Amino acid sequence: MAANHTAPAKKVARRSRDPALSPRASRLETGRRSRKGRSADRREAILAAALDEFSMRGFDATRIDDVAKRADVAKGTIYLYFRDKESLFQELIRAMLTPLIGAIEALGEVDMPLQVLAERFVDLFVREVYETRRRDVIRLILSEGRRFPKVAEFYYREVLSRMLKAVRALLRRALERGELADDTLIRFPQLLVAPGIVAIVWNGLFDRFEPLDVRAMMGASCERLFAARRPT
Amino acid sequence: MAANHTAPAKKVARRSRDPALSPRASRLETGRRSRKGRSADRREAILAAALDEFSMRGFDATRIDDVAKRADVAKGTIYLYFRDKESLFQELIRAMLTPLIGAIEALGEVDMPLQVLAERFVDLFVREVYETRRRDVIRLILSEGRRFPKVAEFYYREVLSRMLKAVRALLRRALERGELADDTLIRFPQLLVAPGIVAIVWNGLFDRFEPLDVRAMMGASCERLFAARRPT
Amino acid sequence: MAANHTAPAKKVARRSRDPALSPRASRLETGRRSRKGRSADRREAILAAALDEFSMRGFDATRIDDVAKRADVAKGTIYLYFRDKESLFQELIRAMLTPLIGAIEALGEVDMPLQVLAERFVDLFVREVYETRRRDVIRLILSEGRRFPKVAEFYYREVLSRMLKAVRALLRRALERGELADDTLIRFPQLLVAPGIVAIVWNGLFDRFEPLDVRAMMGASCERLFAARRPT
Amino acid sequence: MAANHTAPAKKVARRSRDPALSPRASRLETGRRSRKGRSADRREAILAAALDEFSMRGFDATRIDDVAKRADVAKGTIYLYFRDKESLFQELIRAMLTPLIGAIEALGEVDMPLQVLAERFVDLFVREVYETRRRDVIRLILSEGRRFPKVAEFYYREVLSRMLKAVRALLRRALERGELADDTLIRFPQLLVAPGIVAIVWNGLFDRFEPLDVRAMMGASCERLFAARRPT
DNA sequence: CATGAATGAGAATTCATTCAT
DNA sequence: CATGAATGAATTCTCATTCAT
Structure with missing residues (x-):
């Protein structure tokens, strides 16, 4: 359904809080996005983008740059949320499971x-x-x-x-x-x-x-x- | 940190004439390898090494250099037998199947x-x-x-x-x-x-x-x- | 033996803003380089270095590494400004003419x-x-x-x-x-x-x-x- | 007019006059193909091939392998007649002029x-x-x-x-x-x-x-x- | 002499990661 | 927090040269 898992990640609109990323994840934090929310959104956008890219190309062939583009953040931003590429991968798996x-x-x-x-x-x-x-x-x-x-x-x-x-x-x-x-x-x-x-x-x-x-x-x-x- | 959890292929003894690589290959020709034989041996040694390395690390993470070391040939030699890394991979699959x-x-x-x-x-x-x-x-x-x-x-x-x-x-x-x-x-x-x-x-x-x-x-x-x- | 008759471009002082490279380029903007300016400077430094090296050794014999050293940038930086060696060459000619x-x-x-x-x-x-x-x-x-x-x-x-x-x-x-x-x-x-x-x-x-x-x-x-x- | 062109050529084989290489060069040494002739032919074939390739691609981009193929000799053979690629180039120019x-x-x-x-x-x-x-x-x-x-x-x-x-x-x-x-x-x-x-x-x-x-x-x-x- | 398989130094290019702004 | 320019280690592939046959 969702998953842009084929397109070469150009200027992909940010997939924020993709329900497919954490489907049915009863997002109970009722209305108001706290300051925390911004950050969490970012993190999720990155994870969603990472999933797309990793799925498409595999770990090694995935470029952090492409994940960033797909998540619509700067490359450096990814390193604010994840220690390194491997962490991103591992946390992605964790987050999904x-x-x-x-x-x-x-x-x-x-x-x-x-x-x-x-x-x-x-x-x-x-x-x-x-x-x-x-x-x-x-x-x-x-x-x-x-x-x-x-x-x-x-x-x-x-x-x-x-x-x-x-x-x-x-x-x-x-x-x-x-x-x-x-x-x-x-x-x-x-x-x-x-x-x-x-x-x-x-x-x-x-x-x-x-x-x-x-x-x-x-x-x-x-x-x-x-x-x-x-x-x- | 965890990715390189397998030994980095140092001076691994060449796995020559791996029976699993070329099973049933009744390699009965007496002693000296014929010109054809030598070349074929080399090719097989490379394929065997490639299988080891690819299996251990996956395609991308495998270094041609390590395949060469494991096959006990020079890096360039691999390119005498296979156009490039991808060819090596594909021909390996073909050869095995x-x-x-x-x-x-x-x-x-x-x-x-x-x-x-x-x-x-x-x-x-x-x-x-x-x-x-x-x-x-x-x-x-x-x-x-x-x-x-x-x-x-x-x-x-x-x-x-x-x-x-x-x-x-x-x-x-x-x-x-x-x-x-x-x-x-x-x-x-x-x-x-x-x-x-x-x-x-x-x-x-x-x-x-x-x-x-x-x-x-x-x-x-x-x-x-x-x-x-x-x-x- | 004779081919390398020119010095191998070690830590050559950067020829920044070579007036011959960008003649008449009235670079009058006061002090600090604007973001654009810095980038343009870099580009010019690379072009100037490339001209030096290409002139000295010819296209093939010129190492990107030496161009980088001469331009006082890292090797990778050149690839931020030019797709590849050939582009660098072609754009150099264009820029000069x-x-x-x-x-x-x-x-x-x-x-x-x-x-x-x-x-x-x-x-x-x-x-x-x-x-x-x-x-x-x-x-x-x-x-x-x-x-x-x-x-x-x-x-x-x-x-x-x-x-x-x-x-x-x-x-x-x-x-x-x-x-x-x-x-x-x-x-x-x-x-x-x-x-x-x-x-x-x-x-x-x-x-x-x-x-x-x-x-x-x-x-x-x-x-x-x-x-x-x-x-x- | 004995060219005092540099050192007295150490490993350099003799210079012969190929009619194809230097057309109109009246081949006055009438008749008899000595054993020397075979060798001279080879040399000339290599020079002719080298001229083709060097002209086509320039010195650096010319592969010895291609010269050999064009001259219809093995790669190693070239090294029997010329010390190295540069010698081949220099002797080619000499032979032609x-x-x-x-x-x-x-x-x-x-x-x-x-x-x-x-x-x-x-x-x-x-x-x-x-x-x-x-x-x-x-x-x-x-x-x-x-x-x-x-x-x-x-x-x-x-x-x-x-x-x-x-x-x-x-x-x-x-x-x-x-x-x-x-x-x-x-x-x-x-x-x-x-x-x-x-x-x-x-x-x-x-x-x-x-x-x-x-x-x-x-x-x-x-x-x-x-x-x-x-x-x- | 000839051969061409083998070698390995070398060069282009990529990309994870850093860091000044 | 964000950014993205800059870095340079790492990797693939090429090709001049050697040498056993």
Whole structure:
């Protein structure tokens, strides 16, 4: 939707408080922009621009200059908000993922039939990740994570491990209730998101050759994974 | 600060005739390299070094100088074999994947019970990709493919599309024989490799926090995907 | 061994605001350089340094690094003002010749006895070209013009063709007035500057063996060329 | 006239006279191609190729590799015949100009009416220089001479100074015979060739915009310069 | 003698980062 | 706080020259 993630960043109008950057981030600070707000806006504009540029070109190929132009600030200004390029990158990832943490924590609490859960899960992934700037963030982690262990670690500690834990708890209960055929998914909860990850990758690399329907694929996958198995 | 977390490639012993680089290359010619042989060796040494470096740092962060050092040749020598850094990268991908093409083509011909096929498939992936330098190549495609459309296209045309076609043919026959519950996998053959892809990603990013048993996960996945479904 | 016969431009004092570079540039703005002024100064310093270096070594043998040192700026700074080495070269030529254009245009208007004209012409050439940095520019055009068709074209279009046209107009009037014996110079106005060109070349190559008095030679040449001929 | 041109050439191979290189050079050493001949041919091929390339691109921009390709020899071979690139350049100039020396020496002896002499002179220049590879050599001297003082010196000592001396002798006799109005040309014999030089330059730079008839221009010039002046 | 693969010094250019205004 | 000109370290790529075959 939003994301000017193709244009070469010329005189791009500042994307202030892009709802896509922190979607649904209930910006509760009611009306009046405080002096603080100005600064926060700037910071967000920079982060939004950085996301565009990093997504488009990767970490190394991204020029701070282009981020600045896209954010409509001077190059030097970026250094007022971020120590250096790497910090910008890391904080970008953090900023984009942090809002997820709460949502994930809440996941474990939920209790509903597996079929419903599956639907919810797919829907959540598609709407909150795949159709969002977060898809780009995931892609960045996949692409650059190895070179930025801090980023990978943050993602693992704050997002992945929590999510896996929550999912496992959920599934364990389902298993106990007899809704699950075996402990496959408890041992490998990664299988649940695998199609989502692959879809993100595919979308970035091969969609022009052969588009892929994420929702359908994830749905089909869940159907299989959650099916109570009756061995042939 | 964290970016250079890998050793800076000093006087690394040349990885000559890496079996993973040119697998099965029965290099039986007695002693002295023929002129052709010497040159080919050199080329392979460079490719092997390039794979190491590119995998370690990514395309941009890799210095031709380091590739040269690792390959134990002078910087200029690389330019005798490859037009430029990008060519080196692209030819590396090609060189690593091309040998696969034949194997893939052969895949469609096979005919065996689905259970056996699944085992074979997992085994093939693990032994020929995951435990091989090709895992790194896949990672490179995932990481850099977007910035090198040629690479993505090559991978799609020569590897992916062929593989998908072969798999679909196989599955269609299985479906007709009644070995397959439905056409899910025919519509989304990507689901078969998804766990493999995720394993490669996980291995690169999170293995230090929580190792992942590829073989087991893929096996479990196949079991589920290939199960003749009996709806609850 | 002989090529580097000129000093390698170490910490050469900056030739700022060279009057020959920007002649007549009444730089009267009181004290502090305005932002524009500072930038313009820098640009001129670079151009002046470039002229020195290019004249000394030729285009290829000139190192941007040396230009920078001579201009007393960092290497990178040059790229803030000029796209690349070639641009620097071309803009240098342009900058040096452009001020001439107006003067040339005015030439055609003049009206005076041929003898006086000849004196004026010689004087003009010597004072405005030969004893000026423009002599070096002419030399650069002679030396590098073939490899920079743009430069040759610029020189032809903006300087040469205008000059030839003006001279022809002048001479045509003189011919009509009977001051000129025939149309030789109208057909070959190049003959008028030929001694000047040769003097520039000679000065660059052979003056150390046998100095040449430009003024005298051009004077003698004009005398002959303008003489109303009485066939023997 | 044994050119004492600098040091007695250490590693320099002998200088032979290629008919293609120096046309019309009566190859008097009749018949027999000695073993020496093979080698001499090679040398000449290299020189011819070098002339092509140097003329086309200038000294710096010429790659030894291209000279080798054009001469149809291996790169290394060039270094069997010439110490280095600069030697190749210098010896090229020498080889092309040396055959002229004899002709020039002979010039002073001639004795004929000035009108005839003028015609001869123009014809000689056009046929022996302008329409010859020597035009390129002159251009190379004009372009690169400053960076190769040795070359300029050689040209001055062996060609220019001799020529000027011969011309002066000739003109002095003409003056004594009353064929010459004054000593202008004796003081500035350069005026005689100036149109030729300018024509060479013009041809290289501006012929595409406005062609120039050398012969006509030189003829016109001589007519004027040799005219017995009758002051108006 | 010839070859051409290999070398590595060198040059152009880029861009993260700083800092005077 | 903001700016953006200036810096110079770093990197790619070229090409003269060497030397083993």
